[in-house]
Amino acid sequence: MAGKTQKAQFDVKEQLQAVENQFETLQILNEEGEVVNEAAMPELTDEQLQELMTRMVYTRILDQRSISLNRQGRLGFYAPTAGQEASQLASQFALEKEDFILPGYRDVPQLIWHGLPLSQAFLFSRGHFKGNQIPEGVNVISPQIIIGAQIIQAAGVALGMKKRGAKSVAITYTGDGGASQGDFYEGINFAGAYKAPAIFVVQNNRFAISTPVEKQSAAKTIAQKAVAAGIPGIQVDGMDPLAVYKAVSDARERAINGEGPTLIETLTYRYGPHTMAGDDPTRYRTSDLDNEWEKKDPLVRFRKFLEGKNLWNEDKENEVIERAKEDIKNAIKEADAEPKQKVTDLMENMYEEMPHHLKEQYEIYKEKESK
Numbered sequence: 001m002a003g004k005t006q007k008a009q010f011d012v013k014e015q016l017q018a019v020e021n022q023f024e025t026l027q028i029l030n031e032e033g034e035v036v037n038e039a040a041m042p043e044l045t046d047e048q049l050q051e052l053m054t055r056m057v058y059t060r061i062l063d064q065r066s067i068s069l070n071r072q073g074r075l076g077f078y079a080p081t082a083g084q085e086a087s088q089l090a091s092q093f094a095l096e097k098e099d100f101i102l103p104g105y106r107d108v109p110q111l112i113w114h115g116l117p118l119s120q121a122f123l124f125s126r127g128h129f130k131g132n133q134i135p136e137g138v139n140v141i142s143p144q145i146i147i148g149a150q151i152i153q154a155a156g157v158a159l160g161m162k163k164r165g166a167k168s169v170a171i172t173y174t175g176d177g178g179a180s181q182g183d184f185y186e187g188i189n190f191a192g193a194y195k196a197p198a199i200f201v202v203q204n205n206r207f208a209i210s211t212p213v214e215k216q217s218a219a220k221t222i223a224q225k226a227v228a229a230g231i232p233g234i235q236v237d238g239m240d241p242l243a244v245y246k247a248v249s250d251a252r253e254r255a256i257n258g259e260g261p262t263l264i265e266t267l268t269y270r271y272g273p274h275t276m277a278g279d280d281p282t283r284y285r286t287s288d289l290d291n292e293w294e295k296k297d298p299l300v301r302f303r304k305f306l307e308g309k310n311l312w313n314e315d316k317e318n319e320v321i322e323r324a325k326e327d328i329k330n331a332i333k334e335a336d337a338e339p340k341q342k343v344t345d346l347m348e349n350m351y352e353e354m355p356h357h358l359k360e361q362y363e364i365y366k367e368k369e370s371k
Contacts, residue, residue: 019227020220025267026247027237031296033304042246050311052093052241054320056085056299059109061324062118063272066125069332070276075125079106080272083239086298087203087266088173089113090241094248095171100139100157102150102172106203106270110173111140118331119338128341129349148174148181151200155187158196158261169255171199171248177208179222185229188263192229197255199248200263203238209274210284226263238266239296242305269293342369 028037035041044052063082069075081088084106092101092110101107101114108121115138124131124142132142144150154172161168178184179202191198202222206213219225226233232254236247244266251262271294273279306312343365347358354362 019224023221023223023233023235025235025237026243027240028242028246029240029301029305031301033301033306033308035305037243040243040246042242042249044242044245046309046311048093049306049309050316052090052245053299053302053306053312055089055093055113056241056302057317057320058324059085059089059112060299061321062109062112062328065325065328067272067276069122070125074332074336075122076127077105077125078276079108079274080270080276081106081109083269083271083293083297084203084205085109086241086244086302087201087238087268090244091171091173091201091248091264091266093241094245094252096168096252097137098139098166098168099252100141100154100161100168100170102141102154102157102170103143104147104150104173104175104178105143105145105275106175107173108143111138111143114138114140116140118327119334122332122335123338126335128335128338129345130338148178148183148187150174151178151181151184151187152190153187154198154200155191155194155196155261158191158198158255159194162194162196167256169197169199169252171201173201173203175208176202176204176206176213176216176222177211178202179225180208180216185225188226188229188231188261191261192231195258195260197258198261199251199255200261201248202263202265203268204265205268205270206289207270207274207281207284209279210281212284221265223263223265229263231261231263233263233265235265235267238268239293239298239301241298241302269296344369 028035028040030036060082063080066075066078067080070078088107088109092113101110103110112118112121120131134140150172151174154170158170188200204213204222208216221235223233223235234247237243247264251264273281303312344362347362
């Protein structure tokens with residue numbers, strides 16, 4: 001009897017090992033910008049490769065400027081993005097305009113490149129209601145602050161697309177910590193059961209605020225969590241823009257062909273703090289780990305690749321940097337010109353029909369604001 005128990009335990013371990021071994025990391029460019037997986041190379045024109053690099057450089061400058069604006073008190077909530085450009089922008093680059101993005105709070109760059117005006121992104125950071133008034137034809141929702149809540153919403157949006165017969169997908173993003181939320185499991189399970197055209201991207205930047213990924217889950221990968229939902233899962237080098245683009249492009253193709261959702265884990269790293277609200281990454285990250293991931297910088301890697309193809313140079317990069325600085329300067333001026341949000345604005349936008357007990361308070365504030 002004891003022998004049978006030991007054999008059963010051994011079989012379970014074998015099964016787990018077999019599952020984990022399925023999830024090798026997809027990589028196309030190594031840290032030196034060299035192609036190491038020619039078979040997986042996506043079909044992108046020279047112009048598309050240059051455009052993707054342009055967006056990555058632009059967004060790195062946007063991140064630097066946003067941090068400075070936050071420190072000046074000109075922006076409110078801000079979650080730095082440096083280091084995650086390949087994961088964020090190459091995934092969005094694989095989308096079409098009709099696709100729908102449901103972001104987490106670090107995913108503002110994807111919204112901007114999907115059509116959200118930069119000035120509105122700044123207003124969102126300030127908590128202004130107009131920052132959440134998405135323009136017609138821009139298929140995004142405001143960044144979700146509740147960890148993982150967007151996963152279930154994405155499943156619902158994707159199911160709606162399927163019921164309408166639309167050839168589009170819903171893509172959503174969370175971090176490694178978000179994959180520990182109940183909403184995550186419910187969302188991928190629901191989408192899998194109904195073959196909804198959804199793409200679930202978990203950006204594994206190794207730390208959920210200060211909690212290392214190893215303490216989030218005993219699973220070797222986040223990608224393998226797709227197995228329980230009966231959907232494909234893939235782990236990708238999230239510092240490699242070509243690998244990220246390939247994974248999302250393939251997932252989108254499967255989705256619009258009626259094959260259901262995909263879970264994509266991107267292995268990436270945020271160079272800055274979790275947010276600008278007092279987080280100190282030196283308390284939980286070592287300088288050795290930071291240095292290790294800085295060598296994998298997606299901009300450096302992609303720059304080397306493009307320079308090797310004579311598609312990029314210092315002059316091109318400087319042009320992008322100057323354009324980004326000018327755009328940011330104009331956008332913050334536009335945000336500054338917006339009238340400050342009033343208490344009555346908040347109350348009016350919170351309720352379709354204001355509760356009786358707030359109507360009296362509303363009139364008091366309205367009278368104060370008119371003086």
